[in-house]
Amino acid sequence: MAIKGHDRETVQLSNATKILTSLAAGAIAGALAKTTIAPLDRTKINFQIGKQPYSTRKALKFLKQTYKQEGFIALWRGNSATMARIIPYAAIQFTAHEEWKKVLGVDGLKGKESPKKLFLAGSLAGVTSQSLTYPLDLARARMAVTKKMEYATLREVFSKVYEKEGLRAFYKGYVSTISGVIPYAGVSFFTYDTLKHLYKDKLEEKYSGFYPLFSLFSGACAGMLGQSSSYPFDIIRRRMQTDTQGKYPTIMATILYMHRTEGLWRALYKGLSMNWIKGPIAVGISYATYDNTKDSLRNLFIEKQNKKLSVERSV
Known part of the structure; x- marks a missing residue:
């Protein structure tokens, strides 16, 4: 018995099974998506925290220099910290999204009639997962912008940050x-769910075999819109996360410093063009992998269960 992503509400599975499959699918989706774009992610962070203006040529130069000086594997430096964060983060986010939709009453087709609640469900899912995994995000950012001799392992990041900067530094x-998470998660989940409803209403009968590709496309659209809506907040948080000299103690201090040294709007949107490449790729892979993996697991x-019932009936 096969289930399509948009028909899974009709399948009688226990709530525990649904949560378990959501957690597993979310973890797989997050790991695959982030590993795919890890070199681009490291490049983006490097430009976000520095004064050097961003350009595609400079981004490629950074990747080339990193490869020559530190080797191919260095392009994925910090990815272990990323995996330590993204696996629980994605698992919690996707599962929390389904649970928040249930709480708000938009877990079925009613969602298309309640855009505000769909947006709210996405935002709450993002806040839930980000709050529970934030120290891991900070550790990943520190590893991505430093040499191996400074932070050799994820454990070393935590121990050094705690010793030198205290417990508050982890947040x-x-x-x-x-x-940034509120508009990002709200917009991206809302966009993805809206496009899925569109597929069911308008395209399902004619293009039923194209759902995996459509979910990839929908995720890419969701990623681009979500990233664009929240990008300045991403710049500010990266500056604050990787600050070891006290230059960015607060949001306002960070904004004022960028305004004085780089020009505010240029600094706030530095690297956005790279995000328009990596964001849709990552989110598209993540959403499509999540939906299709979850449906496969539930199948x-x-x-x-069907085999068990067949055996019981034949006895």
């Missing part, structure tokens, strides 16, 4: 992060 940039549970 540097938290307010700006949450300020396995249903097939197992």
Whole structure:
């Protein structure tokens, strides 16, 4: 018995099974998406925290220099910290999104009639997952912008940050992060769900075999819109997360410093063009992988239940 992503509400599975499959699918989706774009992510962070103006040529030069000086694997430096964060983050975010939609009453087709609640469900999912995994995000950012000799392992990041900067340092940039997560997660989940409803209403009968590709396309659109709506907050949080010299103690101090040294609007949108490349790729892969992996896992549970019932009936 096969289930399509948009028909999964009709399948009778226990809530525990749904949560378990959502957690597993979210973890797989997050890991695959972030590993795919890790070199681009490292490049973006490097320009976000520095004064050097961004350009595609300079971004390619950074990738080339990193490869020559530190080797191919260095392009994925910090990815272990990314995995330590993204696996629980994505698992929590996707699962929280489904649970928040249930709480708000938009977990079925009613969602298309409640755009505000769909946006709210996405925002709350983002806030939930970001709050629970924020120290791992800070550690990943520190590893991405430093040499291996400074932070060799994820454990070393935590120990050094705690010794030198104290416990509060693990939540540097938290307010700006949450300020960015609310529009980002809200817009991206809302866009994805809206396009899925469009597929069911208008395209399902004619293009039923194209759902995986459509979910990839929908995720890419969601990623581009979500990233664009929240990018300045991403710049601010990266500056604050990687600050070890006290230059960015607060959001306002960060904004004023960027305004004085780089020009505010140029600094706030530095690297956005790269985000328009990596963001849609990452989110498209993430959403498509999540939907299709979750449906496959739930199919396995249903097939197992059907076999069990067949055996019981034949006895």
